[in-house]
Amino acid sequence: MAAKINTAPPRGTRDVLPDEVELRDAATQRILAVYRSYGFRRIETPALESLALLAGSDGGENEKLIFKVLKRGEDLEAALREGSRELADLGLRFDLTVPLARYYAENHAQLPDPLKAIQIGPVWRAERPQKGRYRQFTQCDIDVLGAVSPLVEIELILATCEALRAAFGLPELAVRINDRRILSRIARHCGFAEREEASFFIAFDKLDKVGAEGVLAELREAGRDARTIERFEALLPVLQKGDLSLDALRTALGAGDEAAFGWLATIIEAAGGALPAGARLQFDPTLVRGMGYYTGTIFEVSMPGFSGSVAGGGRYDRMVGKLLGRDVPACGFSIGFERLVAILGERGGAGAPGAASTGDQARRIALVVEDGGDVRAALAAARTLRAAGDLVSLELRRKNVGKQLDDLTRHGFDAHATLDASGVPVVKPLTRRERA
């Protein structure tokens, strides 16, 4: 027999132990139940996509992080013979949005119109491994493709907030909302040219991290017009007012872009009024979000006490068009699944009030049997207990029963059972372990 070899999972990936799988599964099922109740339906795409699609997808930094799959057979031999650098033809998806756009372009004739899609699945990025960041992780998205109405945003916001509450027991949620068209209007109002807009957004997006002075410095360094920067500086205190109303901003900016303001007003009024208790929706003209593909509404959810966002999304009306040849309105909301599972684990896992439990409320019973004992009676007893809703595992009695009961407790069993003389199971509770 060979010596022990390296059995660690590949760098940056991880094995998931049963307790955590159950936490993840329970969260997933609760999220799915909410999304389904809003009429969304799950779709699936392959993990592999053509490199041509992935590399040409405006995925920004993510494109550099693609795990590329080596060509096979004659294609590989030809590439090697020719000394070609094009040794790969496929890649592992780095998000679920690029595959969704391809899926819709390919299958739209067979799909509902609009498509209300749920996607929960792994994505891969060859990032430098660091604490809490993995090279394979789960994304959890809902998207509506094919519908032009603020109703889309309203449903996405309500469904996402309800899912966050159901799966993670997050009672307090702050939803911030903005619109890229309003950001454009701000840029235009200050005097930024249309071609300067992207770099203005990038600078403005850093307001949280570097403050007003940092943003202004970046704009100056980029050589923007001094008067433009001045106008922007004058507007900043208005934009940074925590409870700025849409109307107040409209007044400050003057007439124009009524469509965007009206759109956002409809969403804020309707979704704001229908949010679950503890969640609130606030217009925030400083919300930018990084992705270049957004074309309209953008939103982000944060939790008091936790930095960064726990969910985010927006409208991207021009992404599908690049594949299909005609634009298809699209809007999506993505839950930060890995981050929330980590928070759930830290808060005490399934024990946390309102959080995802590890499956249903069934008792996990270890039915301890002697090896060579009456198997038939044990099977019958297990069947009876299962019929009553319990989860029953037949476990062979070990020599050290005390140690065995400790181990069973440690691994999440609620009770152990033995058969009495007439084959009836006698169930005794195990003291529930402290979950770390």
Added chain:
Amino acid sequence: MAAKINTAPPRGTRDVLPDEVELRDAATQRILAVYRSYGFRRIETPALESLALLAGSDGGENEKLIFKVLKRGEDLEAALREGSRELADLGLRFDLTVPLARYYAENHAQLPDPLKAIQIGPVWRAERPQKGRYRQFTQCDIDVLGAVSPLVEIELILATCEALRAAFGLPELAVRINDRRILSRIARHCGFAEREEASFFIAFDKLDKVGAEGVLAELREAGRDARTIERFEALLPVLQKGDLSLDALRTALGAGDEAAFGWLATIIEAAGGALPAGARLQFDPTLVRGMGYYTGTIFEVSMPGFSGSVAGGGRYDRMVGKLLGRDVPACGFSIGFERLVAILGERGGAGAPGAASTGDQARRIALVVEDGGDVRAALAAARTLRAAGDLVSLELRRKNVGKQLDDLTRHGFDAHATLDASGVPVVKPLTRRERA
């Protein structure tokens, strides 16, 4: 805007439409519920494993079908500079058993002993695409690691049969069982040397396909001793008796290997007596199964009216040892998930009696609203319907309402609803479409 580009999924992979995802999800949830009721718990490993592990795993043909992942950064540059053929360092897993062995070797200290593992997940093989075979497909396995007792086989058999019934509504199941040690005993009885055993198994495994004459011809061609082949030929009619008992074979073979016979007798008696109605268990000394890693019990499930098997597995007590440095008893059972989902789809999907339904029994209601209408009332109505357990999708009224209702019906809605003058939803059934 660019012209329409190729949006098909990569060769040999596929997009899954909502109806089929629901069928698959429902089957998965039913299988999981049964497995959990037997005390199994889900584990997860990464999709990527080191090529060293995958390529050194006795995976036979499967190793040639690994999707290999190109090295990255300096590792790739170095390999290219050196003209090395070792351009890849990772590969996509081609089954769930090799990763399970690695997972157990790496994590056993934190895992229950024995580990009763469920794995449901995708695997990848770069096979030549053909009808019904895909390059990404789902495997569905249960395994018990660390326990030496026929109780393991008994639970695997009962759990698998119950899962097949629950998920796929398969009332009639034929479980065949054998033991590699009994096959060895047969080989020895006829006079095959131990080193000839593997090739004897390979020939014998073809009995179903090529018949007795074909098997004998292969053995002759392989240059086996004529007297050995004669003894095997004389034994064949006994082995092929459909209802051969374990005792009858033991008599025919004479004394020896009492442990294997006793082991199998215990399983047949206990599991055979506890199988769900319609399932039966039969000893079959002609059952071989291809994988070289089996060391004891082997089993297969077939369905009357369908060729081939729908589930299979066995004991592989020496696989983990190659990674851990000490042997760990192991036994597993794998459901042919893709094949069964295909059968389910052909039989009429969710409509088939006893088969996996598309989730729960909730009504899917399209709440049809005017764009620009009373959103607040619509949201309130949707909330009320959802609270009663319905799945409610807000859908914008289209100009052609008849066409819209047809589309909603085609995409699986059970009912549509509109609001009356006082905002109360009026729900009307849609005629359920015929599922293809």
